[in-house]
Amino acid sequence: MGEPPATQMNHRQILEALSGLLLVLFVAMLSGTVVSTALPKIIGALDGTQGQYTWVVTATLLTATASTPIWGKLSDLFSKKALIQIAILIFAAGSVLSGVAQDAGQLIAARAFQGLGVGGLQALVQVAIAAMIPPRERGRYNGYLGGVMALATVGGPLLGGVIVDSWLGWRWCFFIGVPVAILAFFVLQKTLRLPVMRRKVKIDYLGAALIAAGVSLLLIWVSFVDHEFDWISWQSGAMVAGSVLLLGFAVLVESRAAEPVVPLPIVRQRTTALAIIASLAVGMAMFGGSVFLGQYFQIGRGYTPTEAGLMTIPMMAGVLGSSIIIGRLVSKTGKVKPYIVGGAIVLVIGMLGLSFIDHETSLIYLGAAMFAVGVGVGSTMQNLVLAVQNTVRLKDIGAASSSIAFFRSLGGAVGVSVLGAVLANRVTENITRDLTAMGVPADSSQGSGSLNLNALPPAIEHIVRAAYGDATGRIFLIGAAIAVIGVIAAIFLKPAPLRTSLDVPEPATAAATAASAADASPMADVEILPPGAGDGLREPSRR
Template sequence: MSAATVTRAEHGQMTHREILEALSGLLLVLFVAMASSTIVSTALPKIIGDLHGSQTQYTWVVTATLLTATATTPIWGKLSDLYSKKLLVQLSIVLFVIGSLAAGFTQTTEQLIAARAFQGIGMGGVQALVQVAIAAMIPPRERGRYNGYLGGVLALSTVAGPLLGGLIVDTSWLGWRWCFFIGAPFAVIALAVLQKTLHLPVIRRDNVKVDYVGATLIAAGVSVILIWISFVDDAFAWLSWQTFAMVGGGVLLLALATWVESRVAEPVVPLPIIRERTTALAIIGSLAVGMAMFGGAVFLGQYFQIGRGYSPTEAGLLMIPMMFGILISSTIAGRMITKSGRIKPYVVTGTIVLVAGFAGLSVLDHDTPLWYIGTAMAVVGVGVGLSMQNLVLAVQNTVALKDIGAASSTVAFFRSLGGTIGVSILGAVLARRVSDSITSQLTAMGVPAGSGSSGSTLDLSGMPEAIQHVVRAAYGDATGHIFLISMGVAVIGVIAAIAMKPSKLRTTVDLPAEKEPAFAD
């Protein structure tokens, strides 16, 4: 791409063809990262079973990735405001692949959790930087059109990942480790395409430092609280010194992080941006959508395999309705937003539909008809497709180009945080309800609760058939309860969306100089 093209990119004048060429590398990178992540959703019950892991460890294999992705997302976003966006995207995908390969060679669940945590560092970069790069190329008014492509890639990767994971696990000569290995060659191709197609201006600023202290404090505070959620009412009581120490310590760390963010010149989560009405409400909405995306993918895959007895491949196929809903709704909404320039109606509609979908899933048990589950999943998918990318777009429309990285990554940070907290809380609730249900049913059957068949492990193959039925019924019946909780959280998203200020999407990449908001650097 010529220097003239880069100049046009700075002023939002790239042609449709030039944008598609640059977008091809970004979307391929995003596809590789997301597919490599979702590929474990259907394989995870088999993986944890083979490694003799527990339900808590199952949750932490997912939570560890989300946690590190959440913690590093603001740093990636801030770095993109200072250095080459292209180089940072390439670095993030390399880190993601290294983490994937490490996960493939693990021998224990503890090693797997650690490898997935490293993998999340790269995932946080890809998720934030693709959004940032698109925002640097395309004006908000036109971005709705291209967000349809983005939503399509997200939906395709979310469908392809579970299906591929199921096929790999069900293929005897491959084994679950190839769920992690298979993404490496595609990542190399993505890097080559990215090197050729992505050309963005680099705006360097002198004497600027990244707030690593603030990011570390945020990550530490969130981690302590999530660890408490995972173990409370199991390893220790709600009212105990461990609870006071962990909750108090987590809150103290987050309060200290807020103080640091308010003092440093370049905070990773800029408080003035968060205080802006549109951003604040988009953050609240993103928390709900984050829970929808991650909670749905993680626990529905487990429901189909553990609760209903389907194979990993069949579980992947059964997930298609939700992904199809995301694909169709995000594509259609993107084009309609570009045509009208209005975004709030779609976000409001999406969050309301999300509540309806969760309400449908909240009545699941171990023998709910598949047609009903598929319909409810499709409704959830439509809600996610209408709201997820558009919440980011609403924020990007309000900030100057030089703040686009911080603003975009801030929304992505809280969406990922919502997913992290959601998976952790829902996983803890599921584990408690399953354990209580299995214990009561085994006691009624005359089987001692501590006999090793209580369902603390997800390896059902070594259990007698009668006990397998108890475990499957317990998982199937408990899953609906966690989606009832998700519905309650999604209602908060509806309130936030309704409270958002209606606005027209601007037609320029950057804000006019006289209209830049007060929080710009």
């Protein structure tokens, strides 16, 4: 027998369910953007270093990246609604732990735990939407997604800046997401109703652990190389070789696992593989831009956190406008590739524009470059997921969607680590050079260590700020080079029209073959439960 057809929801039911999902997406994105402008003050208050600054962001991205494939696979097997609610609870607990951290190390650990929930929310919202809305109509609803993303991205830095500049203090940058998460939990309980497929399964925990370990070791090496040890050293050799071995073993395990967390047959498909490459570039631009632009405006230019939040509005306006407009055009035309290619090109232009900035760059020029980056991200991010979802069966939506989210988060984690390491080294070089010219010992600046600039003498503080402002352009030049790879991948995407059905229609011959081999079909072990009947995480039915 073939796969039972999915029941499509009407427009009202979709909007009701979408309200809770959008709230979930909002709280997940807010967790990153609300601290982007506040992070310099947070790390300063905790007497942290530039390396710890980077890891406060990287820790969340890393655990979100490692857990995303597991969440996606579980969503193909269990109740999507229950999984989303579990992810919300993990996220809320991580937010509270982050808010009560007493030093930078505790904050990094709490943010890593919070990332487990963020990974679930990022993957599962896409999965739930794909289970409700056909690809051709999804572009229309992606406009709502883009609006929420822009609101979280614009409102987050502003909110974070206002909080740290007010009597509330920086800890409320983390506490603020808890009531929103609780509200989302109950909204979803009332509105989200999806059918549940239950199968006999085995979760590939070994593969997930190997992927997480391999990526973690690689990011740790990137963070410390050329600072704690040389590029050519036994430490570098051990870390790189260890990462390659772990990831190679992970590929071997995934190729043999009955239920791999990253299904290689799907990843090897042309559309999925190219979308993954492009997503790496988009992830690096999205996370790197928000993290280091906030630091640039505050440390490099001397603006307050609130002012720094206002400065990033052009980029978020680009995300909002392009997401809404491009989403409607995708639904109207049924084509997605031209908009992905165009968005990827605009992203490169924006990154190149930011590569020329220093501590005295015109704000008008900065705004134009940031707007271009926003347009590029808004035009590509959701549409890359849509392009992949359009080519896979409904039963594989979770694994396919989470694979794209996985590599986008991986791109963000690698991007933040690499760009953060480049920035730290460049800043140290600039500070050392300028202090030497003044006849002051370089270690007097604390510039490559503590970010608590209020403790520095005025002359040295000026040197540190100029060093950060002048060094930031270098990291965006690297970003532009990586974004070019995204353009090439987008160009080679197959221009497939978006389908109007929830599932991939089976050819008559394939359907006949499936009917004659019903007993051998994987669907023989599948039980389809009606919407609302599988809200709890029970064991899969054994039939």
